[in-house]
Amino acid sequence: MIPQERIRNFSIIAHIDHGKSTLADRLIEFTGGLSKREMQDQVLDTLELERERGITIKAQSVCLHYQALDGQTYELNLIDTPGHVDFTYEVSRSLAACEGALLVVDAVQGVEAQTLANVYLALDQNLEIVPVLNKIDLPSADPDRVAAEIEAVIGLDAHDAVRASAKLGIGIREVLEQLVRRVPAPKGDAGAPLQALVFDAWFDNFLGVTVMVRVMNGTVRVGDEVHFMAAQKTLQVATLGRFTPARKDTEELRCGEVGFLTAAIKVIHDAQVGDTITAVHRPAEQPLPGYHKVKPMVFAGIYPAEGQEFEDLKIALEKLALNDAALSFEPETSAALGFGFRCRFLGLLHLEIVQERLERELGISLITTAPTVVYEVHLRNGEVTYIENPNDLPEPTRIDYIAEPYIKGKVLTPAEFVGNIMKISQDRRGAQVGMSYLDSNRVMIDYEFPLNEIIVDFYDKLKSGTKGYGSFDYEPIGFRRGDLAKLEILVNGEPVDALSLIVPREKAAARGREVVTKLRKHIPRQLFAVALQAAIGSKIIARETISPMRKDVTAKCYGGDITRKRKLLEKQKEGKKRMKQIGTVEVPQEAFMAVVRLGE
Amino acid sequence: MADISALYVHLPFCHTICPFCAFAVHRDRPGLHRPYLDELAVEIARRAAEVGGDRQRVTSVYFGGGTPSTLGLPEVAGLLETLRAAFGLAPDAEIAFEVNPEDATAPYLRGLLALGVDRISLGVQSLDDATLAALGRNHRRAESLRALAAAREAGVGNLNLDLMLGAPGVPARRLLADLAEVLQATPEHLSLYVLDLEPGTRFARDAAVRQWSETHREEQAEVFLEAAARLEARGYRHYEVSNFCLPGREGRQNRLVWDGADYLGFGVGAHSFVAGVRWHNVRHVRAYGRLLAAGELPVAAREVLTPQQLANERLMLELRRDSGFAPQPWSERFGFGWEGARERVARELEAGGLLRREAGRLVLTPRGLLLADAITERLMVG
Numbered sequence: 001m002i003p004q005e006r007i008r009n010f011s012i013i014a015h016i017d018h019g020k021s022t023l024a025d026r027l028i029e030f031t032g033g034l035s036k037r038e039m040q041d042q043v044l045d046t047l048e049l050e051r052e053r054g055i056t057i058k059a060q061s062v063c064l065h066y067q068a069l070d071g072q073t074y075e076l077n078l079i080d081t082p083g084h085v086d087f088t089y090e091v092s093r094s095l096a097a098c099e100g101a102l103l104v105v106d107a108v109q110g111v112e113a114q115t116l117a118n119v120y121l122a123l124d125q126n127l128e129i130v131p132v133l134n135k136i137d138l139p140s141a142d143p144d145r146v147a148a149e150i151e152a153v154i155g156l157d158a159h160d161a162v163r164a165s166a167k168l169g170i171g172i173r174e175v176l177e178q179l180v181r182r183v184p185a186p187k188g189d190a191g192a193p194l195q196a197l198v199f200d201a202w203f204d205n206f207l208g209v210t211v212m213v214r215v216m217n218g219t220v221r222v223g224d225e226v227h228f229m230a231a232q233k234t235l236q237v238a239t240l241g242r243f244t245p246a247r248k249d250t251e252e253l254r255c256g257e258v259g260f261l262t263a264a265i266k267v268i269h270d271a272q273v274g275d276t277i278t279a280v281h282r283p284a285e286q287p288l289p290g291y292h293k294v295k296p297m298v299f300a301g302i303y304p305a306e307g308q309e310f311e312d313l314k315i316a317l318e319k320l321a322l323n324d325a326a327l328s329f330e331p332e333t334s335a336a337l338g339f340g341f342r343c344r345f346l347g348l349l350h351l352e353i354v355q356e357r358l359e360r361e362l363g364i365s366l367i368t369t370a371p372t373v374v375y376e377v378h379l380r381n382g383e384v385t386y387i388e389n390p391n392d393l394p395e396p397t398r399i400d401y402i403a404e405p406y407i408k409g410k411v412l413t414p415a416e417f418v419g420n421i422m423k424i425s426q427d428r429r430g431a432q433v434g435m436s437y438l439d440s441n442r443v444m445i446d447y448e449f450p451l452n453e454i455i456v457d458f459y460d461k462l463k464s465g466t467k468g469y470g471s472f473d474y475e476p477i478g479f480r481r482g483d484l485a486k487l488e489i490l491v492n493g494e495p496v497d498a499l500s501l502i503v504p505r506e507k508a509a510a511r512g513r514e515v516v517t518k519l520r521k522h523i524p525r526q527l528f529a530v531a532l533q534a535a536i537g538s539k540i541i542a543r544e545t546i547s548p549m550r551k552d553v554t555a556k557c558y559g560g561d562i563t564r565k566r567k568l569l570e571k572q573k574e575g576k577k578r579m580k581q582i583g584t585v586e587v588p589q590e591a592f593m594a595v596v597r598l599g600e
Numbered sequence: 601m602a603d604i605s606a607l608y609v610h611l612p613f614c615h616t617i618c619p620f621c622a623f624a625v626h627r628d629r630p631g632l633h634r635p636y637l638d639e640l641a642v643e644i645a646r647r648a649a650e651v652g653g654d655r656q657r658v659t660s661v662y663f664g665g666g667t668p669s670t671l672g673l674p675e676v677a678g679l680l681e682t683l684r685a686a687f688g689l690a691p692d693a694e695i696a697f698e699v700n701p702e703d704a705t706a707p708y709l710r711g712l713l714a715l716g717v718d719r720i721s722l723g724v725q726s727l728d729d730a731t732l733a734a735l736g737r738n739h740r741r742a743e744s745l746r747a748l749a750a751a752r753e754a755g756v757g758n759l760n761l762d763l764m765l766g767a768p769g770v771p772a773r774r775l776l777a778d779l780a781e782v783l784q785a786t787p788e789h790l791s792l793y794v795l796d797l798e799p800g801t802r803f804a805r806d807a808a809v810r811q812w813s814e815t816h817r818e819e820q821a822e823v824f825l826e827a828a829a830r831l832e833a834r835g836y837r838h839y840e841v842s843n844f845c846l847p848g849r850e851g852r853q854n855r856l857v858w859d860g861a862d863y864l865g866f867g868v869g870a871h872s873f874v875a876g877v878r879w880h881n882v883r884h885v886r887a888y889g890r891l892l893a894a895g896e897l898p899v900a901a902r903e904v905l906t907p908q909q910l911a912n913e914r915l916m917l918e919l920r921r922d923s924g925f926a927p928q929p930w931s932e933r934f935g936f937g938w939e940g941a942r943e944r945v946a947r948e949l950e951a952g953g954l955l956r957r958e959a960g961r962l963v964l965t966p967r968g969l970l971l972a973d974a975i976t977e978r979l980m981v982g
Binding site for chain 2: 556566
């Protein structure tokens with residue numbers, strides 16, 4: 001049994017591609033958690049999709065035993081954090097379970113915006129930060145410059161930062177030694193009432209809902225009656241244990257320790273990240289600070305491309321939601337798209353991940369409506385409502401004004417691209433609120449944006465505007481009043497609900513033109529002319545016409561042509577099943593997709 | 601046992617291979633005819649023995665290609681003899697024969713008529729040298745004109761001319777000049793084809809030709825409608841998408857095939873349709889010979905049509921004709937509903953001027969005929 005003073009709880013903070021997963025693998029390997037043969041490459045990224053994207057969505061945490069140079073054995077709990085801006089809250093809860101963090105910075109690339117955001121989160125929680133300069137094996141590595149950058153940007157002393165190459169296994173012992181020496185042991189009172197912080201939860205086919213906890217005070221034992229304070233559920237602890245990374249069950253988790261817990265938790269929504277578990281027989285007076293309910297920021301309708309796949313989609317969404325407390329959805333009907341679901345996401349990446357998983361697991365294609373944010377609608381009668389779907393907007397005459405969510409964003413870029421960033425931000429209604437040089441070449445610009453402006457392809461724009469060197473991070477800062485209106489798209493005079501958007505009035509005409517132009521490009525000619533219009537209220541602000549097809553007949557129809565012709569027509573007919581019928585117009589799903597991807 | 605109404609004989613030999621042609625063709629060379637004709641005779645006899653049936657029911661024989669006029673008159677005589685011996689022909693059977701302009705001399709045509717051929721189809725395609733060159737044809741304006749004169753001189757009383765619209769690099773309107781000129785000879789029948797880029801042809805592989813075809817559809821449609829109007833003004837019936845005739849002069853072979861009658865095709869690549877089963881022969885002359893020599897029938901593929909496929913073919917074939925499509929009998933015969941979605945589409949087409957109703961039948965207008973494929977697809981079962 002390892003005493004509390006020899007426990008070290010830590011996270012790894014790193015930008016995508018800076019080597020977090022590789023370093024984690026090396027730490028596991030070095031401490032003997034897994035032999036080299038057992039090592040699956042990058043153990044911590046469990047999901048296939050995460051591996052492909054090189055990011056970690058679901059945190060995985062491991063408990064390692066390390067024999068330090070001082071002769072003592074330490075318990076090191078590596079608490080993995082999701083690696084994306086959409087999951088800031090989850091990251092903050094994971095960090096709250098730690099006393100320290102390894103800051104891994106690519107010795108070629110230097111500090112990135114996302115790293116910064118997480119470092120600030122860690123500093124806010126008074127974590128001890130241990131800088132690691134990774135990838136020193138690369139010929140273009142410049143650890144001295146990057147160390148200076150860390151000092152300048154973050155204000156950390158980086159002169160003795162570990163110089164490592166996780167890939168080649170250089171500097172791994174030094175990392176472990178610094179962890180043991182510099183990160184403080186967990187505080188907390190073993191004799192106090194139980195307070196265990198839930199920092200992760202998932203659905204396991206064998207164990208049911210499993211939560212990862214950090215025991216902040218007291219001890220939890222198998223069989224204890226425990227109370228989830230935010231979820232207000234009382235349950236009996238069924239199993240406790242650790243991942244080394246192999247699962248090892250235990251009878252108790254003591255003050256300062258990290259491990260998993262199962263109880264008869266039915267749905268993942270009862271196992272909320274940030275919740276506090278306490279003991280029923282001797283409850284804590286207060287929950288741990290920092291909990292809040294997961295707040296979806298982005299909304300979109302998801303529809304099966306073919307109507308009959310609705311049930312399959314429903315089952316798949318339910319399955320995903322088992323493991324994703326942040327995902328919620330409810331059935332929705334669209335005149336244009338049929339039966340589908342309105343889904344709520346933490347952010348655009350979350351949306352993309354859900355969409356990809358659905359398509360991959362179901363093998364069906366989906367139509368996703370243009371993502372939107374939640375709008376705060378102030379009515380003339382003083383009421384305030386929140387709408388997640390542009391079609392739910394009340395009659396214009398009832399609306400006093402509409403407010404939209406804003407974010408504070410931080411862009412890090414090489415100086416030569418500042419002009420591009422300013423242009424992109426201006427196009428997106430961004431207001432620059434600060435700018436500073438991190439060194440002679442790198443610039444940090446602070447912006448305020450309407451969230452709506454960054455949920456679609458902002459990140460792609462930023463990346464292409466900075467040749468891939470720019471990075472971006474944001475946090476919400478509340479609602480602000482805007483001059484907003486509902487833009488409707490009409491096909492042959494019929495409004496297409498799935499294409500409605502809420503847009504700033506000043507941009508309505510441009511946006512409307514963009515939408516109808518895209519539609520014209522993606523809707524094939526029909527038997528009759530098709531009018532495409534963009535309207536605000538009864539005012540048409542853009543119009544395009546698709547002229548009718550003139551000739552679509554094969555000239556010859558001899559005996560030998562009949563089969564071939566019939567098959568061709570059968571194939572065409574089959575292809576049309578993937579199209580959506582709007583009035584008499586057949587609209588391919590690419591047309592909807594194209595509208596979602598505005599601005600390309 | 602089946603009653604065969606029509607026979608088709610495929611002669612694959614050509615002086616040159618046209619870049620738009622997707623039929624089974626073979627460059628003509630001395631010594632090729634004899635073995636092929638012998639093999640044809642074997643296939644005809646073998647099939648005749650297999651199907652049996654009423655020997656007087658065959659009312660149409662069609663010699664197509666390739667270029668049937670690569671055959672000498674004695675070879676044609678032998679073939680006809682074989683067919684008559686195997687099937688017998690109705691006394692009033694129509695015997696049609698395709699002739700390329702360069703072969704169409706008065707003596708040759710007279711010879712065909714003497715053998716019982718009573719319909720000549722001339723592959724004129726155009727009277728414009730630039731068009732003929734663009735289409736890779738072996739003949740020029742002079743040969744086309746000579747062929748027309750020879751046909752009348754020989755006393756051909758039922759003459760079809762093929763004209764083509766859409767030759768790459770040639771203004772579509774050129775067709776109207778051709779039309780005016782050939783109409784002076786008052787052919788009984790005209791086939792007016794818009795160039796289709798059929799898979800496997802040289803044109804289909806040529807990006808420039810594809811580009812041309814894609815960008816000139818509108819213009820071709822305009823010219824086709826103009827040509828159709830002029831032909832109707834001259835008393836021609838636009839009786840199928842690409843076919844026009846003077847009263848009573850429809851091609852009988854086409855009519856039987858489109859009516860769904862049972863027919864047999866002989867020779868490479870030939871198609872047959874008997875009792876709801878369609879098959880086609882191998883396309884290569886050598887493979888054809890080998891199979892027959894091995895005592896087999898030279899069939900490459902065979903399909904038994906499902907009721908849905910039969911229903912869709914009926915719809916497709918009837919919509920292409922001026923007699924139109926009758927929903928009621930179709931619905932009863934195949935068991936697919938008409939009222940509801942299909943009828944809604946029909947009304948929409950009617951309102952848009954693509955279709956009109958005549959005594960319960962749906963008949964495509966000239967504009968509708970140009971969209972027959974898209975319209976069929978909208979209405980078909982699937």
